[in-house]
Each structure stands twice: as C-alpha cells, then as structure tokens.
Amino acid sequence: MSEPTLPDGAEPHPDHDGWFWWGGWRNPDSFAAQIGDMVFKPGDAPGTAIVRMFPEERHLNPGGSIHGGCVMSFIDMALFAGGFVAGMERAHYVTLDCHTRFLNRGRAGVPLDAHVTLLRQTPGGIAFLTGHAEQEGTPCYGFTGTLKRVRDPRGKGDDDRK
Numbered sequence: 001m002s003e004p005t006l007p008d009g010a011e012p013h014p015d016h017d018g019w020f021w022w023g024g025w026r027n028p029d030s031f032a033a034q035i036g037d038m039v040f041k042p043g044d045a046p047g048t049a050i051v052r053m054f055p056e057e058r059h060l061n062p063g064g065s066i067h068g069g070c071v072m073s074f075i076d077m078a079l080f081a082g083g084f085v086a087g088m089e090r091a092h093y094v095t096l097d098c099h100t101r102f103l104n105r106g107r108a109g110v111p112l113d114a115h116v117t118l119l120r121q122t123p124g125g126i127a128f129l130t131g132h133a134e135q136e137g138t139p140c141y142g143f144t145g146t147l148k149r150v151r152d153p154r155g156k157g158d159d160d161r162k
Contacts, residue, residue: 007084013039019052035059035074040081043115049085051078051114055106066106071133071141075100075114079129079145082116088127093147096126101142103132110135114143125149 010020019041025033036059040051053074061067076098084090106112116131126148133141 005085005087007040007081008090010040013037016052031073032077035070035077038074038077038081040078040085042085043117047086047118049082049116051082051085051116052111053114055108055110055112057108060108064105064107066108066112066140068100068102071102071106072098072100074112075133075141075143076145078114078116078131078133079143079147082114082131083118083127083129083147086116086118086129088118088121088147089125089149091125091149092151093125093127093149096146096148098145099143102140103142104138104140106133106135106140112140 006020009022011023013019013021016039019039021037021039027033035053036056038051038053040049043049055066059066059070076095079098080093112133112135114131114133116129119128119130121127126146128146130144132139132143
C-alpha cells in the first residue's frame with residue numbers, strides 16, 4: 001500500500017468543499033451515471049477513504065428505502081474510488097467479489113458515505129477492502145470486496161491469455 005493520494009483526474013468538487021470528483025460521468029446514460037454525483041476524500045486514518053453519493057427519490061424502492069441494487073452498485077464503485085484514495089496501486093481492476101450486509105434503511109435526501117479501508121494489496125494485484133456505509137453517523141450497510149488488477153481492461157482476462 002502506498003500513501004493516500006487522489007485518483008488520476010480528480011479535482012475539487014465546486015459545491016462540496018473538501019471533496020473531490022472526476023467532473024461528472026462522461027456518458028450520462030451509462031449505468032454508473034445513474035448513481036448521480038459521487039465524491040470522495042481521504043479518511044481520517046492511513047489506508048482509508050470516504051466516498052459519498054446523494055440518494056434521491058429515483059434511487060428508492062417501492063418501500064421507500066434506497067434500492068438494494070443502487071446500494072450494491074454504489075458500494076462496488078466506492079471500492080474502486082475509495083481504494084485508490086486509500087493507496088491502492090494505480091491500475092485497472094475488476095471486482096472478484098463484493099459482499100453487502102443490509103443493516104438499516106437508507107433514505108433519500110441524506111448523503112450516504114461509504115467508509116472504505118484498504119486492508120492489503122498483494123504483489124500480484126489482488127486488493128482486499130472492507131467498510132461500511134452510513135447516513136448521519138448511523139451504519140446502514142457493511143461490505144467487503146476483493147479487486148483484481150488486470151493488464152488489458154478491454155481484452156481477454158489474464159487467465160485467458162496465451
């Protein structure tokens with residue numbers, strides 16, 4: 001693990017002092033863009049980061065809670081952004097696994113903060129992360145994830161190469 005830094009291309013968010021972003025999604029119709037603005041910053045301890053989304057009514061399920069698919073998509077993206085801020089080696093990664101525990105209902109209109117910790121990164125490029133997502137200091141979701149560095153993000157997987 002290296003020292004926490006900001007991911008490549010990160011810039012201060014114009015409306016959220018102390019938070020950074022990539023300037024919005026290149027393709028507003030992409031799946032990732034459905035999360036809305038996502039901002040991040042280093043955490044209070046080494047090897048940690050905080051990634052925030054801003055849940056809206058469009059992110060809710062019929063019961064009035066943040067939809068589980070939205071939660072898991074945000075957590076998956078938070079593993080990457082948070083991992084880079086926490087010191088994960090700069091490279092392209094894919095998710096090997098992501099486990100989410102639903103602890104409490106998430107609500108619209110209140111920022112959802114994913115507190116990400118980079119536990120370990122192997123020389124072979126496997127990153128182990130953990131954390132929780134909270135609203136107003138109350139944990140709503142717990143998570144763990146494993147990411148794998150890949151050499152060619154648009155080509156065959158490492159295991160398919162000849």
